[in-house]
Amino acid sequence: MGCNRNCGLLTGAIIGAVLAIFGGVLIPLGDYFVSKTIKKEVVIEKGTIAYENWIVPGSPVYRQFWIFDVQNPAEVMNGSRPILQQKGPYTYRMRYLAKLNITQNPDNTVSYMLPNIARFEPTMSAGTENDTVTCINLAVVAAPALYTNNFIQLLLNTWIKSSKSAMLQNRTVKEILWGYKDPFLEKVPFPLDSTVGVFYPYNGTSDGVYKVYNGKDDISKTAIIDSYKNKRNLSFWEGHCDLINGTDGSSFPPFVKKDSILRFFSSDICRSIYGIFTSDQVVKGIPLFRFSVPSAAFASPLINPDNMCFCTDPVVSKNCTSAGALDISSCKAGRPVYITLPHFLFASKDIQEAVEGLSPNKDEHETFLDVEPTTGFTLHFAKRLQVNLMVKPAPKIQTLSKIKEPYIFPLLWLNETAIIGDDKAEMFRSKVTSRINMLNMLQIALIIVGSVMFLAFMISYFVCRSKEFK
Incomplete structure (x- = not known):
């Protein structure tokens, strides 16, 4: 009887340890899958979440x-x-209209004009x-x-x-x-x-041409401006002040x-x-x-x-x-x-x-x-x-x-100013935020539950063992 009980306690401790270890393993594994998904969805090309939000202002x-x-x-x-x-x-x-003259270029960039209304x-x-x-x-x-x-x-x-x-x-x-x-x-x-x-x-004109990296070959360059009006410099300033740096502000590379x-x-x-x-x-x-x-x-x-x-x-x-x-x-x-x-x-x-x-x-x-x-x-x-x-x-x-x-x-x-609309926010929560939160909660829950089970069953096991020797 004592052996069966001890075996059950050890089994519970082992299950707890496995759950805790699995929760720990999920952290890099989950990060990998999140990273893989994000790298796919932030590329500026048809079919991605980024593209749909990029064409027309999300709010x-x-x-x-x-x-x-x-x-x-x-x-x-x-x-x-x-x-x-x-x-x-x-x-x-x-700027509530869609971008104009959108062109995907062979060098993994996309060109467009911004309508002024x-x-x-x-x-x-x-x-x-x-x-x-x-x-x-x-x-x-x-x-x-x-x-x-x-x-x-x-x-x-x-x-x-x-x-x-x-x-x-x-x-x-x-x-x-x-x-x-x-x-x-x-x-x-x-x-x-x-x-x-x-x-x-202003009204009836357009700003550009903007040419930005779509992120397909290098996710760290997503949305960064390659050229503006077919130039990489502004010709207004001297030195580094004249460079066109970064994005247009509507998005940045992920992470x-x-x-x-x-x-x-x-x-x-x-x-x-x-x-x-x-x-x-x-x-x-x-x-x-x-x-x-x-x-x-x-x-x-x-x-x-x-x-x-x-x-x-x-x-x-x-x-x-x-x-x-x-x-x-x-x-x-x-x-x-x-x-x-x-x-x-x-x-x-x-x-x-x-x-x-x-x-x-x-x-x-x-x-x-x-x-x-x-x-x-x-x-x-x-x-x-x-x-x-x-x-x-x-x-x-x-x-x-x-x-x-x-x-x-x-x-x-x-x-x-602009703030994400309710519909876009709901979409963002369901497709991005809630999934990341769920994964994080699962990781934490497995680690906590597994650790508590392991400690509880191990303590119970040693208590029972000490009573058997008395």
């Missing part, structure tokens, strides 16, 4: 615009510091497109940057005055964003496009780690940029890693020497000691456009103090991407940036003659 992409309204226009045109108040948001649905969403906006704001005059302020010759500027001054234009103007939100016929440019007796707008032309640096290219700011891990997030039941664009990406070259090649105008940027503003005039046909984070977040004091009314807030104004680490898919993001014009003294142009020194004048800021 609506919205752009919210806040326009800066000048509160003291008369004083500003006499050389005083602008007092600004933001109006908005004015919300548009963006903006549709106003009144229910998500604080006003209408016909709201009027007092803002900087795009054509007048840009003119002396484009034409530096004194004689030409005298002619410009004549046309500006005859069109009754000034440094500031009143325009509707729709005009500022998407374009309007400028009265000053219509006076210029040369053939040129007199329509101007911050995002003119993202917390110490990864996620690089992505944005045609809006004419440069590549990067994000670093800042926090864990859970969106609609899906665990994600948040990567945020750090202050170092906009730091002065004195703080971050890697940024020296973004410093193109040492005079304006105080011999490159200022931080937080990117001169992108070279990719805007010479127009003095500067990109910053909203409300001059991370910008130097000399930039911030040139205007009044801004309140930088990291939570509201930083750019981030929430990435599912196993697949590399971006399931939630917020791209935030501010569009500004550089205003400089121009003695030959009357309306700009009272400006004391160059400063960056905010025009608007935007928040482009």
Whole structure:
């Protein structure tokens, strides 16, 4: 009887040990099968999960615009510091159409164009497109940057005055964003496009051609841009600043780690940029890693020497000691456009103090991407940036003659955001997250149950053995 009992206890202990060992074996085995499945499904080709989500945005992409309204226009045109108040948001649905001209290339890349469409969403906006704001005059302020010759500027001054234009103007939100016929440019007796707008032309155009790796031959290169507009360099900057690095931000190669640096290219700011891990997030039941664009990406070259090649105008940027503003005039046909984070977040004091009314807030104004680490898919993001014009003294142009020194004048800021839709989230949970979680739970359960069984039966066995010898 004692022998049978002892044999049963040993058998139970052996079964427990086998279960624990099997649970341990499942860890590398499970990782292998997960890795194999993911490597198959994240390739950008027909029939994969990645391809279906890649062709059409997995969730609506919205752009919210806040326009800066000048509160003291008369004083500003006499050389005083602008007092600004933001109006908005004015919300548009963006890029909700499928990619265009998708072509699978023989070198394991895929080419495509991104369609540009903006549709106003009144229910998500604080006003209408016909709201009027007092803002900087795009054509007048840009003119002396484009034409530096004194004689030409005298002619410009004549046309500006005859069109009754000034440094500031009143325009509707729709005009500022998407374009309007400028009265000053219509006076210029040369053939040129007199329509101007911050995002003119946009609707009906397309961005690209993008050519990205599909990951078929090397999963670590999935979605990374090989070329943009048939070039691997931008021709705007010097050295490494001019390289097109990373993806377009909608996805990254799979198996993202917390110490990864996620690089992505944005045609809006004419440069590549990067994000670093800042926090864990859970969106609609899906665990994600948040990567945020750090202050170092906009730091002065004195703080971050890697940024020296973004410093193109040492005079304006105080011999490159200022931080937080990117001169992108070279990719805007010479127009003095500067990109910053909203409300001059991370910008130097000399930039911030040139205007009044801004309140930088990291939570509201930083750019981030929430990435599912196993697949590399971006399931939630917020791209935030501010569009500004550089205003400089121009003695030959009357309306700009009272400006004391160059400063960056905010025009608007935007928040482009998207979050995975409920249907897509359910699909993602069922096909990816739940399977990985189930495998992990099975591994843990087998190890715990097996270990507990082994210990319990072994303890019972030794207790029984000790009683038999007494």
